[in-house]
Amino acid sequence: MRLTFTVNGRQQEADDVWEGESLLYVLRERMGLPGSKNACEQGECGSCTVRLDGVPVCACLVAAGQVQDREVVTVEGLADYARQRAEGGCGTGACGTSLDDAKRWQSKPADGRTGEAGAFPQQLSAIQRAFIDAGAVQCGFCTPGLLVAADELLERNASPSDEDIREALSGNLCRCTGYEKILDAVRLAAARTEEAV
Amino acid sequence: MGATRIPGNITQGSTAKGGIGESTLRPDGTLKVTGEFAYSSDMWHEDMLWGFTLRSPHAHAEIKSIDTSEALAQAGVYAVLTYDDLPTDVKNYGLEIQDTPVLAHGRVRHHGEPVALVAADHPETARRAAAKIKVEYVQLPVVHDEQTALAEDAPLLHPGRDDHHAGHVPHPNVVHRQPIHRGDVAAARARADVIVSGEYVVGMQDQAFLGPESGLAVPAEDGGVDLYIATQWLHSDLRQIAPVLGLPPEKVRMTLSGVGGAFGGREDLSMQIHACLLALRTGKPVKIVYNRFESFFGHVHRHPAKLWYEHGATKDGKLTHMRCRIVLDGGAYASASPAVVGNASSLSVGPYVIDDVEIEAVALYTNNPPCGAMRGFGAVQACFAYEAQMDKLAAELGMDPVEFRRLNAMSQGTLLPTGQVVDSPAPVAELLRRIKAMPLPPERQWETAGESADVRALPGGLSNTTHGEGVVRGVGYAVGIKNVGFSEGFDDYSTARVRLEVVGGEPVAVVHTAMAEVGQGGVTVHAQIARTELGVTQVTIHPADTQVGSAGSTSASRQTYVTGGAVKNTCEAVREKVLELGRARFGSYHPAWATAELLLESGKVVTDGGEVLADLVEVLEGEAIDLELEWRHRPTEAFDLHTGQGNGHVQYSFAAHRAVVEVDTELGLVKVVELACAQDVGRALNPLSVVGQIQGGTTQGLGLAVMEEIVVSKEAKVRNPSFTDYLIPTILDTPTIPVDVLELADEHAPYGLRGIGEAPTLSSTPAVVSAIRAATGLALNRVPVRPEHLTGT
Ligand code: FES
Numbered sequence A: 001m002r003l004t005f006t007v008n009g010r011q012q013e014a015d016d017v018w019e020g021e022s023l024l025y026v027l028r029e030r031m032g033l034p035g036s037k038n039a040c041e042q043g044e045c046g047s048c049t050v051r052l053d054g055v056p057v058c059a060c061l062v063a064a065g066q067v068q069d070r071e072v073v074t075v076e077g078l079a080d081y082a083r084q085r086a087e088g089g090c091g092t093g094a095c096g097t098s099l100d101d102a103k104r105w106q107s108k109p110a111d112g113r114t115g116e117a118g119a120f121p122q123q124l125s126a127i128q129r130a131f132i133d134a135g136a137v138q139c140g141f142c143t144p145g146l147l148v149a150a151d152e153l154l155e156r157n158a159s160p161s162d163e164d165i166r167e168a169l170s171g172n173l174c175r176c177t178g179y180e181k182i183l184d185a186v187r188l189a190a191a192r193t194e195e196a197v
Numbered sequence B: 001m002g003a004t005r006i007p008g009n010i011t012q013g014s015t016a017k018g019g020i021g022e023s024t025l026r027p028d029g030t031l032k033v034t035g036e037f038a039y040s041s042d043m044w045h046e047d048m049l050w051g052f053t054l055r056s057p058h059a060h061a062e063i064k065s066i067d068t069s070e071a072l073a074q075a076g077v078y079a080v081l082t083y084d085d086l087p088t089d090v091k092n093y094g095l096e097i098q099d100t101p102v103l104a105h106g107r108v109r110h111h112g113e114p115v116a117l118v119a120a121d122h123p124e125t126a127r128r129a130a131a132k133i134k135v136e137y138v139q140l141p142v143v144h145d146e147q148t149a150l151a152e153d154a155p156l157l158h159p160g161r162d163d164h165h166a167g168h169v170p171h172p173n174v175v176h177r178q179p180i181h182r183g184d185v186a187a188a189r190a191r192a193d194v195i196v197s198g199e200y201v202v203g204m205q206d207q208a209f210l211g212p213e214s215g216l217a218v219p220a221e222d223g224g225v226d227l228y229i230a231t232q233w234l235h236s237d238l239r240q241i242a243p244v245l246g247l248p249p250e251k252v253r254m255t256l257s258g259v260g261g262a263f264g265g266r267e268d269l270s271m272q273i274h275a276c277l278l279a280l281r282t283g284k285p286v287k288i289v290y291n292r293f294e295s296f297f298g299h300v301h302r303h304p305a306k307l308w309y310e311h312g313a314t315k316d317g318k319l320t321h322m323r324c325r326i327v328l329d330g331g332a333y334a335s336a337s338p339a340v341v342g343n344a345s346s347l348s349v350g351p352y353v354i355d356d357v358e359i360e361a362v363a364l365y366t367n368n369p370p371c372g373a374m375r376g377f378g379a380v381q382a383c384f385a386y387e388a389q390m391d392k393l394a395a396e397l398g399m400d401p402v403e404f405r406r407l408n409a410m411s412q413g414t415l416l417p418t419g420q421v422v423d424s425p426a427p428v429a430e431l432l433r434r435i436k437a438m439p440l441p442p443e444r445q446w447e448t449a450g451e452s453a454d455v456r457a458l459p460g461g462l463s464n465t466t467h468g469e470g471v472v473r474g475v476g477y478a479v480g481i482k483n484v485g486f487s488e489g490f491d492d493y494s495t496a497r498v499r500l501e502v503v504g505g506e507p508v509a510v511v512h513t514a515m516a517e518v519g520q521g522g523v524t525v526h527a528q529i530a531r532t533e534l535g536v537t538q539v540t541i542h543p544a545d546t547q548v549g550s551a552g553s554t555s556a557s558r559q560t561y562v563t564g565g566a567v568k569n570t571c572e573a574v575r576e577k578v579l580e581l582g583r584a585r586f587g588s589y590h591p592a593w594a595t596a597e598l599l600l601e602s603g604k605v606v607t608d609g610g611e612v613l614a615d616l617v618e619v620l621e622g623e624a625i626d627l628e629l630e631w632r633h634r635p636t637e638a639f640d641l642h643t644g645q646g647n648g649h650v651q652y653s654f655a656a657h658r659a660v661v662e663v664d665t666e667l668g669l670v671k672v673v674e675l676a677c678a679q680d681v682g683r684a685l686n687p688l689s690v691v692g693q694i695q696g697g698t699t700q701g702l703g704l705a706v707m708e709e710i711v712v713s714k715e716a717k718v719r720n721p722s723f724t725d726y727l728i729p730t731i732l733d734t735p736t737i738p739v740d741v742l743e744l745a746d747e748h749a750p751y752g753l754r755g756i757g758e759a760p761t762l763s764s765t766p767a768v769v770s771a772i773r774a775a776t777g778l779a780l781n782r783v784p785v786r787p788e789h790l791t792g793t
């Protein structure tokens, strides 16, 4: 089947999609957006968390056909999404991304990349920045899903309690960090956003 | 999409600085938070095929026939391979003993063993084709524990084995046996006022790294293959892969892709050879990605163990002797079993002074899932048992359990049961003192916190099963010892290549090693070392590959020590070259070039008095200095096969934990309220990462204590291969983990550092169980502790 939906503000199309494919497979293997991760493909780990019409979902559990004409935000579009939200623009990511912005999250040539934590701070969302600064990233495989989930939490609740954070992130497994620094990161992002307002 | 997605260089330095000792941020952090970091499952190539593995549904069976015709006939299928398609005489692989078939030959020995491979144009096509392969099995009786494995008529897992352990084991279904004798146990036992013994059981734990086994093999024009892969040791993989493919090692070019955690589970090969075979057969790039179900069959697990211990002590609390027997279930293939036996036996006494010991550790061959490396590697199982014994002894003597441990704690100069002297700081008593001195979390917060009380913090959590009724608190302590680095005479070296050059008017160091960055932060530390040693800001981390010499494994807590040591060593050699160049170019301008101790700092050559002699950019003058050197730690020796004596270890790592738990005794639910850790790290090269490692390791220990176990049936079948049924701690299960870091330098190690990754995984488990015992009064000799163990139902 042919599938048309909006990803990170841009309309995308995929042809010959087999009806059993998940949204996760289409994003990763057909659209060149492997940021959403595939740790279980059973709906148990949250590494594939994306926003579907604003709601966090496990992309591995969403049949590709279900997203026809809908809007998806992945970790690759998280920074733009957060920026537009801050600018009072469109919360769903539906108002489109400029071509320049889109190029930034599309896969880049493999060489000469910078891993610079502070090189383009304005290009990272508060939660992305905080994950780096707090040491919440080790192997990083859980990170994309946690970022999408944590960003959604902060959107609903600008100053969550620790128990709120734990509840919101309880569907996202991390095997490396012991979660302490993930809590730190969410607290840090919340504190910084509060300061900035 | 572009034509390929593969790993590339990562440069750090224009804004992030930081030498050793600073909490420099990860160089790959930005890539990891934007989703751009290329993990092995993200590899992509135009025209690539998908590989899939058909696995055995039986734990032990003869294969009568395999019919692949229907699978091959399916549209979209490019190749179906079985044992008969293997290209050379080398058809097995293995870390130490080459007993693992690439594809089953006439017999399968465990549930999930690979039998056939399919390559197709879509993963689902490959899966469906695999389902059409007809394999005729005749089931065989299984051996699944010590009794069945060592029975007289027991089926032999590997009849006719001729490996280097075959000659000294008591039964062919014993992979390796290590006895250790020291002192006079009978005499010491006679001095004991109290004697306690116990039998302890440790369940099979899974590494459960989140990034599944995966990679991409791309056939090359020269007949070789390029392999992008997640592993812990590229060169060990290469050594096992190339002979099976019939290729010289230089034609198997391996590059490390992003690794989503490892914890020992990637020491053995998984899909590496399979992907290469399919790629070479089809002439097309082949990607294989396991899903979680397959991942549970795709790697080895932590050895489940039965441990019998006896300790004695005098009235005044001094340990007299220890006897123990440790039986590890290695499953169907050897993997790392011999080394796990070496660790379990040599560290079975724990961090205590006991002069008179009788120790025996064995690993079995059974039809259970193969077991091998997992964080803590043999020391985890022993620590659970000896720490339970310490609590028992203290109780028997009426002593405080922490004071009793402190009284018997080892220190620098103590002899291990192997006769080896611990020749660096061993602050066991101090760690215990610190952990006990930490403030305790408030009791019965649900009553005292008033308005701010949150039932989500109680046992049962979100399920809201109690408001405090039936909830009791317990506090428990534990301490452990882990060896660092590969032991028993292994040539445990690493290689680092460092290039110093001027790019865009600024000096840049390029660090190239084959070290597997699996999340631990080795790349961060390499950049820090290069900055410290070469006085540069910009550091580029070259992707890890086999174009540079081996870095050894990312395991045994060894990489910061060994590859960090190699990077330091090469940087020092590069610095010498810089100074030689400087002397040749500018020596005549300033006498200090000849007389002073010279350093590289902030892009300049300076004297130890701080006087600037020249700019690095001027000294290099367009030249690049490029060196690749090997580096080794102190050699070790094998343990004697009969007495267990020998200087087998390089270094030790010590951690202590205090667990505070609240148990809902009616429902058997445990809430770990706090799990504090004190650890000696020698020198914290990156304090932020050190604490992260300690918290992560602690959490895996918590998992083993109360939830994690691969359940294997009597038929040796895996019952719970999913994250639905194999539970790892979530953020709700994990408490706050305060960490107290002690830095007592080990003078034998680079910068005085200690390998730190594993020690926190050891004592975490027994501390939690000790706390549950304290809360409930139950004996609890088995982990994980399940609700039914607490309610008696
Ligand atoms: S991959 Fe979707 S929940 Fe795990």
Ligand code: FES
Binding pocket: A136, A137, A138, A139, A140, A141, A142, A143, A173, A174, A175, A176, A177, B210, B260, B261, B519
């Ligand atoms: S950082 Fe590795 S799983 Fe979370």
